Amino acid sequence: MSSQNTVLVKDNDGMPIMKFLKENIKPQGKFFTPFNMISIPIILLGIGIIVVRFIKGIGSVTNLSQEVPWGLWIGFDVVTGVAFAGGAYVITFMVYILHMKKYRSIVRATVLNGFLAYVFYAGALLLDLGRPWNVINPIIGNSFGVSSVLFLVAWHFLLYMIAMLIEFSPAIAEWVGLKRARKILSGMTLAAVIFGITLSTLHQSGLGALYLMAKEKIHPLWYSEFIPILFFVSSIFAGLSMVIFEGSISHKVFGKQISDKNHKSHNGIIHGLSKICTITMFVYLFLQVLTFVHGKRWVYLDSPMGRWYLVEMIGFVLLPMVLFFYSYRKQNIFLIKLAALITMVGIIINRLNVTVIGFKWDAAVHYVPSWMEIVVTLTVLFIEIWIFRWIVNRLPVLRDSPSWVNKK
Amino acid sequence: MKINRRNFLAVLGVTGVSLATGEKLQSSQENENETEFFGILYDATRCVGCQSCEFACAAEHGLPEPDPSDMPEVGKLRKTNENRRTVVNAYETSKGEIYIKSQCMHCNQPACSSACLTNAMKKTYEGPVTWNGDKCMGCRYCMVSCPFEVPKFEYHSPNPKIVKCNMCYDRVIEGKLPACVENCPAEAITFGSRRELVAEAHRRISENPDDYHNYIYGENEAGGTGFMYLSPVPFEELGFNTSIQKSSYPELTSGFLYSVPSIFVLWPAALLGIQKALKNNKSEEEDYE
Numbered sequence: 036m037s038s039q040n041t042v043l044v045k046d047n048d049g050m051p052i053m054k055f056l057k058e059n060i061k062p063q064g065k066f067f068t069p070f071n072m073i074s075i076p077i078i079l080l081g082i083g084i085i086v087v088r089f090i091k092g093i094g095s096v097t098n099l100s101q102e103v104p105w106g107l108w109i110g111f112d113v114v115t116g117v118a119f120a121g122g123a124y125v126i127t128f129m130v131y132i133l134h135m136k137k138y139r140s141i142v143r144a145t146v147l148n149g150f151l152a153y154v155f156y157a158g159a160l161l162l163d164l165g166r167p168w169n170v171i172n173p174i175i176g177n178s179f180g181v182s183s184v185l186f187l188v189a190w191h192f193l194l195y196m197i198a199m200l201i202e203f204s205p206a207i208a209e210w211v212g213l214k215r216a217r218k219i220l221s222g223m224t225l226a227a228v229i230f231g232i233t234l235s236t237l238h239q240s241g242l243g244a245l246y247l248m249a250k251e252k253i254h255p256l257w258y259s260e261f262i263p264i265l266f267f268v269s270s271i272f273a274g275l276s277m278v279i280f281e282g283s284i285s286h287k288v289f290g291k292q293i294s295d296k297n298h299k300s301h302n303g304i305i306h307g308l309s310k311i312c313t314i315t316m317f318v319y320l321f322l323q324v325l326t327f328v329h330g331k332r333w334v335y336l337d338s339p340m341g342r343w344y345l346v347e348m349i350g351f352v353l354l355p356m357v358l359f360f361y362s363y364r365k366q367n368i369f370l371i372k373l374a375a376l377i378t379m380v381g382i383i384i385n386r387l388n389v390t391v392i393g394f395k396w397d398a399a400v401h402y403v404p405s406w407m408e409i410v411v412t413l414t415v416l417f418i419e420i421w422i423f424r425w426i427v428n429r430l431p432v433l434r435d436s437p438s439w440v441n442k443k
Numbered sequence: 444m445k446i447n448r449r450n451f452l453a454v455l456g457v458t459g460v461s462l463a464t465g466e467k468l469q470s471s472q473e474n475e476n477e478t479e480f481f482g483i484l485y486d487a488t489r490c491v492g493c494q495s496c497e498f499a500c501a502a503e504h505g506l507p508e509p510d511p512s513d514m515p516e517v518g519k520l521r522k523t524n525e526n527r528r529t530v531v532n533a534y535e536t537s538k539g540e541i542y543i544k545s546q547c548m549h550c551n552q553p554a555c556s557s558a559c560l561t562n563a564m565k566k567t568y569e570g571p572v573t574w575n576g577d578k579c580m581g582c583r584y585c586m587v588s589c590p591f592e593v594p595k596f597e598y599h600s601p602n603p604k605i606v607k608c609n610m611c612y613d614r615v616i617e618g619k620l621p622a623c624v625e626n627c628p629a630e631a632i633t634f635g636s637r638r639e640l641v642a643e644a645h646r647r648i649s650e651n652p653d654d655y656h657n658y659i660y661g662e663n664e665a666g667g668t669g670f671m672y673l674s675p676v677p678f679e680e681l682g683f684n685t686s687i688q689k690s691s692y693p694e695l696t697s698g699f700l701y702s703v704p705s706i707f708v709l710w711p712a713a714l715l716g717i718q719k720a721l722k723n724n725k726s727e728e729e730d731y732e
């Protein structure tokens with residue numbers, strides 16, 4: 036007890052833990068930044084809309100209908116958001132399983148990003164549930180719908196959040212200054228990583244498998260029995276593109292926290308990731324071509340949806356793949372970032388094509404999200420960025436760990 | 444082999460997961476061959492479009508009484524919604540005006556109940572597919588999955604329910620007829636065990652081959668449904684979705700679900716193996732931070 040206290044005192048400039056937390060909760064830095072000025076009104080508006088939603092029902096703020104029961108909140112927030120959060124399992128696989136030490140410096144930021152993404156997208160899911168008070172039913176075991184893909188996805192979300200929290204927890208221990216706890220938590224990392232990769236494989240593909248029963252409702256250019264595999268493979272380069280994108284922004288915004296060594300190595304990391312993106316996108320494109328031929332899909336090409344399909348495949352898969360390859364060979368960091376950006380747009384298009392645009396594409400009335408659905412989506416996104424910024428400004432995420440970590 | 448804490452935790456994780464997924468292997472589907480499901484046979488040659496079934500259904504389930512001005516008309520598609528569980532529509536066909544009642548099909552292997560992660564949507568032993576509000580979390584995955592687009596959702600309620608025909612389950616277990624069947628003056632709707640109804644439908648077709656189109660809609664659609672239709676004309680003319688697959692919808696996800704336990708067992712083992720194989724033994728013990 037007493038030895039623990041001395042550690043705390045020494046590590047945090049002699050402050051007791053409660054005072055330390057109080058000091059740290061306060062906001063830091065300038066308040067009147069462009070990001071704050073844009074995000075605060077949207078967040079306030081979004082919270083207002085959420086209140087209306089819980090008083091008057093989902094239909095009062097969304098354009099969902101009896102024919103289209105899942106819209107932007109599922110198709111974008113959950114399905115697309117989770118694909119982007121795939122970076123966490125790919126990077127932890129590379130660092131902890133393949134021992135690619137080069138990428139160690141971006142593990143924490145990526146895992147934190149993934150963790151927050153899951154927390155907020157699962158949170159967004161609660162807004163979409165008509166009877167959210169029953170959300171614990173499939174967890175507490177009084178009604179296990181084990182034949183449901185959604186049951187699997189729900190459980191995996193929960194378990195993967197715990198796994199990512201364990202992967203990230205050493206950073207929390209370093210922040211608070213708990214040496215002993217840090218050692219124990221670090222020891223759990225490999226188990227959490229292995230568990231997390233397994234969970235990710237299954238629920239990244241599971242999000243695609245959710246739509247398998249909507250066989251006649253999804254346009255045949257996007258429906259096939261291979262949706263789960265396509266979703267899984269695309270989550271690899273979706274996640275890595277997000278890592279490139281988020282890393283580039285973080286290095287600008289939080290540049291002061293990053294050591295010179297990590298600043299220098301960052302271009303090398305982006306360069307290495309571009310190679311992995313090229314390979315996985317090639318595999319994905321190959322699978323798409325196989326699916327195309329297997330499903331005899333050429334008969335659908337001569338239609339508006341068919342041309343839209345070609346735009347997605349050529350403009351947002353083939354083009355960024357070639358760009359990743361070219362910029363990898365030329366070592367052109369700017370072009371890699373551009374390719375990552377195009378890839379991310381392509382992932383948004385692909386996920387929305389399956390879940391929203393291609394869903395009941397032949398219906399008389401098309402679903403278009405209401406402005407309120409978009410504001411709530413932005414609210415979720417902005418709050419997540421606020422929390423991310425709050426944590427990065429305090430915990431050793433981008434900055435180096437405190438000096439006591441490496442001392443034996 | 445040396446067992447340190449890290450290995451132990453990894454092994455523990457693998458074992459725990461295998462145990463947890465063992466349960467998933469057991470499918471919740473009942474063997475429908477051993478169960479005599481109740482069903483309903485609808486005969487479009489008899490229906491006169493009087494809407495008695497709509498009124499009886501609304502009265503039975505406490506729904507608003509149907510608007511008398513909203514009659515079945517050719518060219519107007521009336522749909523079920525959160526205020527009405529069944530509707531009758533009129534179609535102009537090659538054999539004159541024909542009425543079709545629509546409601547839940549009560550599939551033998553319903554997509555909705557397989558989709559439901561809380562077992563709120565359930566195929567009962569008696570045959571009706573029912574909804575339980577104490578379990579439902581309102582995710583609407585049943586609506587996404589149902590090929591007939593039957594479940595409806597109360598979008599404008601803070602305590603929304605999923606609304607659909609439940610074949611008057613409460614009446615059925617008391618031994619009574621569903622409200623629509625009991626109140627049909629034309630005897631167009633017949634209630635009985637599904638096996639008997641299929642036989643009855645075949646009998647009607649073979650005794651009056653000129654009056655019936657030789658097809659029972661629902662005998663094989665979506666793997667067989669509890670509600671089946673007879674008609675004098677091909678079902679394409681009556682607004683039926685004839686692209687519905689003949690095998691059951693839950694089968695579409697069973698391949699994926701069966702792969703889950705194998706991945707849960709193989710993946711951690713493979714990952715741990717790769718991790719150990721690639722580890723440079725000469726270097727000091729790595730610190731996983």
